[in-house]
Amino acid sequence: MENIIKAYELAKEAYASIGVDTDAVMEQLKKIKISLHCWQGDDIAGFLFKDQALSGGIQVTGNYPGAATTVAELRQDLDKALSMIPGKHKLSLHAIYADTDEKVDLDELEPKHFATWVEWAKERGMGLDFNPTCFSHPMADSGFTISSADEKVRKFWIEHCRRSRIIGEYFGRELGMKAATNFWFPDGYKDIPVDREAPRARMMTALDEVFAGDIDEANNTNAIESKVFGIGAESYTVGSNEFCLGYASTRKKAVCLDAGHFHPTEVISDKIPTVLLFTDELLLHVSRPVRWDSDHVVIMDDELVAIAQSLVRTGLIERTHIGLDFFDASINRIAAWVIGTRNMIKALLRAMLEPTEAMKKLELGGDYTSRLAMMEELKSYPFAAVWDYYCMTMGVPVRESWLKEVKEYEQEVLLKR
Ligand code: RNT
Ligand code: ZN
Numbered sequence: 001m002e003n004i005i006k007a008y009e010l011a012k013e014a015y016a017s018i019g020v021d022t023d024a025v026m027e028q029l030k031k032i033k034i035s036l037h038c039w040q041g042d043d044i045a046g047f048l049f050k051d052q053a054l055s056g057g058i059q060v061t062g063n064y065p066g067a068a069t070t071v072a073e074l075r076q077d078l079d080k081a082l083s084m085i086p087g088k089h090k091l092s093l094h095a096i097y098a099d100t101d102e103k104v105d106l107d108e109l110e111p112k113h114f115a116t117w118v119e120w121a122k123e124r125g126m127g128l129d130f131n132p133t134c135f136s137h138p139m140a141d142s143g144f145t146i147s148s149a150d151e152k153v154r155k156f157w158i159e160h161c162r163r164s165r166i167i168g169e170y171f172g173r174e175l176g177m178k179a180a181t182n183f184w185f186p187d188g189y190k191d192i193p194v195d196r197e198a199p200r201a202r203m204m205t206a207l208d209e210v211f212a213g214d215i216d217e218a219n220n221t222n223a224i225e226s227k228v229f230g231i232g233a234e235s236y237t238v239g240s241n242e243f244c245l246g247y248a249s250t251r252k253k254a255v256c257l258d259a260g261h262f263h264p265t266e267v268i269s270d271k272i273p274t275v276l277l278f279t280d281e282l283l284l285h286v287s288r289p290v291r292w293d294s295d296h297v298v299i300m301d302d303e304l305v306a307i308a309q310s311l312v313r314t315g316l317i318e319r320t321h322i323g324l325d326f327f328d329a330s331i332n333r334i335a336a337w338v339i340g341t342r343n344m345i346k347a348l349l350r351a352m353l354e355p356t357e358a359m360k361k362l363e364l365g366g367d368y369t370s371r372l373a374m375m376e377e378l379k380s381y382p383f384a385a386v387w388d389y390y391c392m393t394m395g396v397p398v399r400e401s402w403l404k405e406v407k408e409y410e411q412e413v414l415l416k417r
Helices: 002-016 022-030 071-082 111-124 151-175 198-210 241-251 268-275 302-314 333-352 356-364 368-378 383-393 401-412
Strands: 034-037 090-094 127-131 179-183 220-225 254-258 282-286 320-324
Touching: 002 022, 002 383, 022 333, 022 383, 034 071, 034 333, 071 111, 071 333, 071 401, 090 111, 111 127, 111 151, 127 151, 151 179, 151 198, 151 220, 179 282, 179 320, 198 241, 220 241, 220 282, 241 254, 254 268, 268 282, 268 302, 282 302, 302 333, 302 356, 320 333, 333 383, 333 401, 356 368
Parallel strands: 034 090, 034 320, 090 127, 127 179, 179 220, 220 254, 254 282, 282 320
Antiparallel strands: none
16 A cells, blocks of 8 residues: 555656646546446346347357346446446446336336336446347347338337337436437348348438437437447448438437447547537447457557547547447456456546647647657556556555455355356
8 A cells, every 4th residue: 555655656746747637637537437338247138038039230258157147146246346446437227127027028118117226326326327228129030120111110119219218318317417328229131232221211210209209308318329230230230320420410319439330440539529529429338349349348458548538638528428338258247347447447547647738739839749759658657556546545456456356256156146
């Protein structure tokens, strides 16, 4: 502990010499909320439909023991993970995580089916986000949901999505923290379609129906998540980037940028400041695509640093909901949450420790030599000492000491399931 304080004092001086106030940065960092995705805890199984296979062209690989199978287990795991993550955050729920004994289908869901989640979040001072689940359901078996040519199928999903807005609004209102409700549709064709327009036109009309009516939405932001392809929908995805951006900007909705949903050399760090020129808010699904949309655990790679810089240097973090989206069943699932979330926060801290204004001045003054020199020198500034001190003062494990706790929990809880 003494060493952590010593290292922090030195780091504080180093940052002060370039005009950065580390204490002020940590105060700022405390206010930032990351939305943890509930589905890392149980491989996107949910509780509504037992034995329903995962569909929608997404896949969880691995068979590490201990996945949560009940609401109580998932909450216990989340609490464990949250105890190792500094700050107060949010939880992003999918519709299939409803906590109810009622036999209820997706087009019948109501706020009451999530009341215990609201209680859970309230007790922890957390927020909640929501996602309609437009997959893993017989009505999605054709590969199309809200853009289906079959009216019965389309109506079912429109109703599910409409109800999802109401649930998102309920979360935001009850918890006094704006919710983000994210609409992602797996709709697409495995092989080359004849008509690339009609499904998109149907999706547009269907979404207009979802968003029609006078549902109060002061407490909820609706976001549409685009994608380039899915397994079994390799040739054509209805909800493409252009579709979602066009829809969101003309309908005053938000876009959700998932780091794995673009062509391999495209990066969302560059899209963040572009999209926000045309929409009021933004949702992120921070993820790590390895060769495809593989949803690996988020690590401190160049793109994560760049995402954090895009948010912090611009101030656009104020209009962004930062959500995570990865699912790895080949390692301890709690460790996956902890690693990914701590990295997201750590990357934001790194970005906040930059002398942004001074660097912008260099850029505007055309001094690109100094800009590059500063960017490179900053990479070896002692941000880790600030991070360790931040974890310590926030009452969470410092460095890898959390791992021991995860291992104990694995022995005592996960392996006994
Ligand atoms: C799928 C999307 C979507 C899902 C979650 C479970 O490619 O990324 O966000 O991962 O809704
Ligand atoms: Zn996503």
